[in-house]
Amino acid sequence: MSLAEQIQTRPKPIREPLVRLVNVTRTFRVGNQEVHALRGVSLDVYQGQLVVIRGPSGSGKTTLVNIMGGLDQPTSGQAFYKGHDLSKLSDHALTDLRRREIGFVFQSFALIEVLTAYENVELPLRMVRMSASERARRIRECLEWVGLDKRAQHRAYELSGGEQQRVGIARALVNEPSLILADEPTGELNQETAQRVMELFRRIVREQNRTVCVVTHDPLVAEYADVTFEIVDGLLVGESDTHA
Template identity: 55%
Template sequence: MLTWMRRNRSSAVEEAEKPVETGPGDSRSASDPAPAKPLLSVRNVERSFDVGGQKLRVLKGINLDLYPGQLVMLRGRSGSGKTTLMNMMGGLDVPTAGEIYFHGNPLHEWNDDKRTEVRRRDIGFIFQAYALMPLLSAYENVELSLRMANAPRSEWKNRVTSCLELVGLAKRMHHRPFELSGGEQQRVAIAKSMAHRPSLLLADEPTAELDSQMAAQVMAVFREIVAKENVTICMTTHDPTILEVADHVYEMVDGVFVSK
């Protein structure tokens, strides 16, 4: 219950948490608010796997900060290490070396149970394949995520309805996945991933299965969620046509970030 209420922030707080743009022309005075703290920080992260007795170095010293209210993209060739990094940002895996802080907490030091708890409460995942329950309607799929997050039952109806409205599916609420297009199914998956009010949404190739028009709709929904829900979205993509929607793009080549 507390968790649920904690995420219902006032708009004043949301404004205060937005990142402050700084740059060469920035003329912030002493009275201006301090820059926002990162929601998630990745510091010198490395990840290796043992493959057939050999050490395979996949991530070779990654640094990244995600701020509240940002849409960030990771771009790179297949095999460059994007999913490996996302798995660690979401607490599904831990680095071989380096540190990951989520809300200032050392995710890299936490055991599996503690990371699972944070994941359930405060992180949402969106995958390339939509991960919906086939026999449940769009409404029931989204409701399921509130049940699993132990949100109070009295909140379910309003929250499910508003999430499905936000992704533009108010009129498709009672359709089951097979009665929806790929783009609509992905938008249900987005509504499902954000219903419990996570502060971070991680999306691995969310537009890979979609045509360009459906991909554009999904990206418009992402921008809307970032603006209205005070959530940070980090997604991977191969698609150069959607990069302009991002606040920041990290380009990954062979386990390191390179400047574009």
């Protein structure tokens, strides 16, 4: 067999998922009642995907992304990140992994109002050892990425909603994470601004090869997805691969 044939017939390398959930359940106890927020969810998320998680209010979306991001642990089942079982990591290792690997974007932006855009983006770097010049370079680069380099010295309250969310995205990017988790990031934005935020997420996926996972109610947002997971009452009821 020629080399070309050998290459052609060689099995494709098996891609390891960035996040893998295996039969994850999460039960909350409230008084003597049990709430089954997740009832056995299995899914894989790969590097370089824009993933959308959709479902009605109370269906378990926030619970799901909290487990993906190591903010919460399954009651049963397993959550893996780059092959590491999150339940087997110490608190310290888990905090470290979150800090280095995962960026979080919030519905209500979660900026510190009195700090400037620049200072808000700087916050996650305060806990990381890095030279002052590298720190400044990264902050500038991320603000530029979201198109806000000219707003660096504005305080958060001096920015529009869409601009505040772009600062939130720059802050999520500044640690150069592999995974960005965004729970209803467009929930407080008008349609046009929401579309701009989704276009930004798509560029982050395409140009930086990161993974973005967006929780949403909004059907328009779902149009940007590579993969969509539908969740109802703690169970996945559908997965669609938009570009398959």
